[in-house]
Amino acid sequence: MHVGPETIDYDVLLAGVKGDIGFTSKDFVDAMNYSLKYLRKLMGADESYQPFIIPGGGTSAMESVTSLLKKGDKVLVVSNGVFGDRWTSIFSRYPVEVKTVKAKAGYYVKPEEIEDEIKKEGGKVKLVTLTHVETSTGIREPIEEVSKRIRDYTDLIVVDGVSSVGAEVVKAKDWNIDVYLTASQKAIATPPGAGLLVLSQNALKYLDDNVAGYYLNLKNWINVMQSMENGKASYFSTLPVHLVLMLKKAFELIEAEGIENRIKRHELVSSAIRKGLEGMGLEIVAKAPDAYSNTVTGVKVSKVNPNDVLSAITQEGIELAPGVHPDLAGKYFRIGHMGWVNLNDAISTISALERVMKKLGEPINYGEGVKAIQDFLS
Incomplete structure (x- = not known):
């Protein structure tokens, strides 16, 4: 009953017990193909969203969001606790302007407070981050209501769904969210090692010129994801091969349960x-x-x-x-x-x-x- 990694189903574990699977093998490409497509469904996204499965975890998925930022962009971090604060720590390492609005422990930042805060910036906020479920306290933010209030005042809305995706209602498309991200070891309940996210067409527009580094720059991963979804092996850096095999099995079990x-x-x-x-x-x-x-x-x-x-x-x-x-x-x-x-x-x-x-x-x-x-x- 930990907050992650979670107990893993034995069928999920056994799906990764293969000794001769490479990153160009048919088994792996098929597993990536299925997992990328199912990730959209899990996130409440449609075909217009681009799915990514990258090495690391929730934090790598979070840091990859810098792929959408240019030097000098303004970012508003909405924090309900330790992992909301992590956004501030990440963005502070890059040449962007970061402002953080925080809630007291046990509370979430109210939608109207977020709206007021972003209006103070005069419509100049490029990106807003929200945490769906704050792992440090168990606090859930009303993402749908917040998005309705701020959608017209920012270019990008990003949601950390590390402790929500697979267990909470998540509707990236209906809620008009640009990036929804999660990790493999939480409610999806596979071993740690992968960050999973979907990007809207609006978000994809900002990939070309960004402040991100190399490994977590989604511009370097997008061709791999698109190739895999088309059934063709591709390489940028080695993906967590055996974890993806387990991820496919977990997604199959989630699909069977509904x-x-x-x-x-x-x-x-x-x-x-x-x-x-x-x-x-x-x-x-x-x-x-x-x-x-x-x-x-x-x-x-x-x-x-x-x-x-x-x-x-x-x-x-x-x-x-x-x-x-x-x-x-x-x-x-x-x-x-x-x-x-x-x-x-x-x-x-x-x-x-x-x-x-x-x-x-x-x-x-x-x-x-x-x-x-x-x-x-x-």
């Missing part, structure tokens, strides 16, 4: 976990239900050391994640609930957490967490 069903499953599991936490009397980091995500829940403690909770619950066979938001240091931990997670995982987590909290001396309503989650599910 994206809508997968989202509903995540919503049910996350809601059940929060019901259990509330029954125990524990405080959730997200301050309002509209900010709850399907993938991550931050849990505050009042007496015990959260690191002791993580250590003790590992002995019960369940792994949770440490808190990383500096404003909440030593006050919380995180539960990840994404990927191949199910209702039995939710019940096991709450049950083990009750035993651990009682043992460590955290004041809880012992037994009420499991009862609350069972009542909710029945």
